[in-house]
Amino acid sequence: MVVVVREAFGRKLEFEDIYNHLTLPDEVHLLKIGAGKEIVAMRGYSRRVLSGLQSLILEGAAILPEMQGNGVYGKMLEQAHEGESVLCLRTQNPRLYAAFEKFCDKVYPGFHDTPRAVREIQKAFAEYLGCDADENGIVREYYGGLFYGEEPYHERISPLFMERLKMDLHKGDAVLVLGVKEVEEHTCQPIEE
Numbered sequence: 106m107v108v109v110v111r112e113a114f115g116r117k118l119e120f121e122d123i124y125n126h127l128t129l130p131d132e133v134h135l136l137k138i139g140a141g142k143e144i145v146a147m148r149g150y151s152r153r154v155l156s157g158l159q160s161l162i163l164e165g166a167a168i169l170p171e172m173q174g175n176g177v178y179g180k181m182l183e184q185a186h187e188g189e190s191v192l193c194l195r196t197q198n199p200r201l202y203a204a205f206e207k208f209c210d211k212v213y214p215g216f217h218d219t220p221r222a223v224r225e226i227q228k229a230f231a232e233y234l235g236c237d238a239d240e241n242g243i244v245r246e247y248y249g250g251l252f253y254g255e256e257p258y259h260e261r262i263s264p265l266f267m268e269r270l271k272m273d274l275h276k277g278d279a280v281l282v283l284g285v286k287e288v289e290e291h292t293c294q295p296i297e298e
C-alpha cells in the first residue's frame with residue numbers, strides 16, 4: 106500500500122502522510138488485481154452531514170501511475186456513492202478534478218460563479234477539515250509545497266487552477282472541490298442539523 110501511494114504521487118511521501126491517508130477516513134477501499142491480488146489503487150471515504158445535506162467526503166486517492174488515465178477513479182467512486190447529493194474533496198491535482206467532474210452533475214469552484222448555498226457547504230467542509238478557505242475555496246499554502254514529484258497538468262483544468270483560481274501549487278495551495286449529484290427523489294434526504 107505504501108508503495109502504491111508513493112508511486113502515485115511520484116515522490117517519497119513521509120510515513121505520517123501515508124498513515125493519515127489510510128487511517129483518517131471512515132472507510133478505505135483497495136483495488137486488487139491479478140492472481141496475486143496485487144494492490145493497484147486505494148481510496149478513502151467519510152460520510153457526514155454538511156450544511157444539512159448528506160455528503161460523501163473523498164479523503165485521498167492513489168492509483169498506480171500505469172493505471173492512471175483509464176477511468177479507475179470514476180469506477181471506485183461509483184462503488185462508494187450511496188446516493189449522497191454532495192461530494193467533496195481537497196486537492197492540488199487538476200486530473201483529480203477532471204475525473205471528479207465526469208462523475209458529478211456540477212462541480213465548484215469552476216469557470217462559472219459559485220452559488221451562495223454552495224459556498225455555505227464549502228464553508229462547512231472547510232470546518233470539517235479544520236482549515237480556512239478563501240471565497241473560491243482555496244486553502245493557501247495548505248501542503249507547504251508541491252505534494253507531487255512532478256507538477257500534475259491537465260489541459261482544460263490547469264488553466265482553471267492557475268488563472269481563474271490563482272493557485273500556486275509550488276506554495277502548497279489546495280482547492281476544496283464540491284460536486285453536486287442529482288439523485289432520485291427517494292434517495293435525497295436533507296437532514297436537519
Ligand SMILES: CC(C)(COP(=O)(O)OP(=O)(O)OC[C@H]1O[C@@H](n2cnc3c(N)ncnc32)[C@H](O)[C@@H]1OP(=O)(O)O)[C@@H](O)C(=O)NCCC(=O)NCCS
Nearest residue numbers: 113166167168173174175176177178196198200201203204
Ligand atoms: C488523480 C487520480 C486519482 C485520477 O484517477 P484516474 O483513474 O487516473 O482518473 P481518470 O482516468 O478519470 O483521468 C482524469 C483525467 O486526468 C488525465 N490523467 C490521469 N492520469 C494521468 C496521467 N498520469 N498523465 C496524464 N493525464 C492523466 C486523464 O487523461 C483524464 O483526462 P480527460 O478528462 O481529459 O480524459 C489518479 O490519476 C492518481 O492516483 N493520481 C496521483 C495521486 C493523486 O493525485 N491523488 C489525489 C490526491 S487528492
